[in-house]
Amino acid sequence: MTSRRRTALRATLLATLALLVAATGALANGRESTYEITITNLTGGQPFSPPVLVTHRAPATVFQVGEAASTGIQQIAENGNNGPLLEALEGSRFVYDVQEGSVPLVPAGTPGSGMFPDSATYQVTAGDTAKYLSIAMMLICTNDGFTGLDSLPIPGRVGRSITVYANAYDAGTEINTEDFADIVPPCQGLIGVTSDDPGTGMSNPALAEGGVVAMHAGIAGGVDLVPEVHGWSEPVAMITITRVN
Numbered sequence: 001m002t003s004r005r006r007t008a009l010r011a012t013l014l015a016t017l018a019l020l021v022a023a024t025g026a027l028a029n030g031r032e033s034t035y036e037i038t039i040t041n042l043t044g045g046q047p048f049s050p051p052v053l054v055t056h057r058a059p060a061t062v063f064q065v066g067e068a069a070s071t072g073i074q075q076i077a078e079n080g081n082n083g084p085l086l087e088a089l090e091g092s093r094f095v096y097d098v099q100e101g102s103v104p105l106v107p108a109g110t111p112g113s114g115m116f117p118d119s120a121t122y123q124v125t126a127g128d129t130a131k132y133l134s135i136a137m138m139l140i141c142t143n144d145g146f147t148g149l150d151s152l153p154i155p156g157r158v159g160r161s162i163t164v165y166a167n168a169y170d171a172g173t174e175i176n177t178e179d180f181a182d183i184v185p186p187c188q189g190l191i192g193v194t195s196d197d198p199g200t201g202m203s204n205p206a207l208a209e210g211g212v213v214a215m216h217a218g219i220a221g222g223v224d225l226v227p228e229v230h231g232w233s234e235p236v237a238m239i240t241i242t243r244v245n
Helices: 003-030 071-079 083-090 186-191
Strands: 033-041 052-056 095-100 119-126 132-138 145-153 161-166 168-170 237-243
Touching: 033 132, 052 083, 052 119, 071 083, 071 132, 071 145, 083 095, 095 119, 145 161, 145 237
Parallel strands: none
Antiparallel strands: 033 119, 033 237, 052 095, 052 132, 132 145, 145 168, 161 237
């Protein structure tokens, strides 16, 4: 084989290899889809903490009714603390993408709505085997109330959109004292009430309940919470999921 032919053959092989690499990259990129998630607070007096959103495969479960809450859900439901759940999800081989909101979602017409929206849109990605979406966020003016979704199948076609409604859940981890002393401090400012109790962002072992995740019974009218102000009717949130590419 002449030097010229060897050079030509080498150039052909390199060009072919480049095409194969490009095609492989295109296939890999094609397996990732982007979704827009819009969450709207439907309550009259229950702000939501910044949400955690995760796309994952079927084995991953963020919460289940009738099962004990994980530490991550407990911390969100009692203290609006996303850290433990984010850490657990980011370390899971079943998880594809994890995102965290930056602001609370505050019902329209309440004092906090002047600073924060009642609706926000987030963006998450999903791979070809990550076909499920889960969300969790605290009902701020409760002891251990939260809302969200667990393992919702997401749209598979570009441009398709689905809207679902989320109920309120009780994590079953803290007694519902309905006392501002046992509720996170942002509650009072966001709904425009004041109290001698500063509130707390820490779990109180004396109030530990040892129950399971269940539908929330609502606000009974305890020490500080008032059903007419802090109560709700189901559902508490509207969530729209759209595949955008």
